[in-house]
Amino acid sequence: MVGEFEYLILSAAAHLGEEAYGAAMREVIETIGGRTCSLGALYITLDRLEAKGLVETWLSAPTQQRGGRAKRMVKVTGDGAREARRFYETVIRISRGTAWGEGRHDRLPEDAA
Amino acid sequence: MKGEMGGGGMRWRLVEAAAGLLAPLEREVVLGDLAETDCSVWRGLGDVLSLAVRRQLALWKGWRPWAASIGLALPASLFLMGWSVAASGAVASLLGQPAQLRALGLSLSRLFLVTCWAWMAGFVVASVSRGTLWASVLACCGPCLHCLSLWPGHGLSCLRLLVFLLPGLWGVWRERQGLRLGQSLAVFLAAAGALAFLLSGKGGWMYSSSLLWPGLYLTAMAKREPG
Helix, strand or coil: CCCHHHHHHHHHHHHHHHHCEHHHHHHHHHHCCCCCCCHHHHHHHHHHHHHCCCEEEEECCCEHHHCCECCEEEEECHHHHHHHHHHHHHHHHHHCCCCCCCCCCCCCHHHHC | CHHHHHCCCHHHHHHHHHHHHCCHHHHHHHHHHHHCCCCCHHHHHHHHHHHHHHHHHHHCCCCHHHHHHHHHHHHHHHHHHHHHHHHHHHHHHHHCCCCCHHHHHHHHHHHHHHHHHHHHHHHHHHHHCHHHHHHHHHHHHHHHHHHHHHCCCCCCCHHHHCCCHHHHHHHHHHHHCCCCCCHHHHHHHHHHHHHHHHHHCCCHHHHHHHCCHHHHHHHHHHHHCCC
């Protein structure tokens, strides 16, 4: 099963569709995911995902917006989508019945303290 | 970072210089990503350095950097330093005595073997682990600098001690230029390496045989990827 950060990258790439590449994925992870993401972590994890066959990457044509530099485009493969769904369903299943699970509005222990 | 890139700011140049640690294609991609975002130069620098460090760490998880630096550059440096001093010293002393032509020929052939072996070692070091060449250079230069600091002015001139460095660097350079060795040249170098160890007779068979692997590696590579 994929790890948490790998799942975030797969989800960011799926969100962006054909516009998925390094800088855009980092922005999605930081704005929607609410966590900082270094390009180092992003590209190393992308390499790992590509080695597992969960994403495909290729270089785009250089663009003026980037000072004439290419983008590393990303596409989630069928296996990648299946692994992401597996992670998602596992998180949903394991969270059922917990104080933070879906449909529960209990106060968390830290809130009570 | 957009504005600073457009204005060619000095701090952007710092990021570009740090990006030199990355492979050319990845450098372009990362600099492009930074060029279109609004992150600070320091964050951009952190991004580039963190990627470079992670790439290096990933390389060291494999056997290649260890084989190139600890398995070859370090023992080769120790072995070749001794041989360079002995062979070049013998040639220098014999040059003044032209009557001993046979001894001179023997010393010159030993020097030739040192040169061949050093070239082969440099070539194999660069071929086995190009991304960690810096570590192999450190492993090679460490013993040299140590010896020079131990025996300053005791007849061990830098030139004599480092005779092997030039062919070694030449071998590294040729590999980086993309040279692929033919099978006959690889076999010749492997044979020269084996002969060098047979003639040396120092350091024990384990030490010597551990240094035979570059020749075997070259021969195997030449057989797998002809010409």
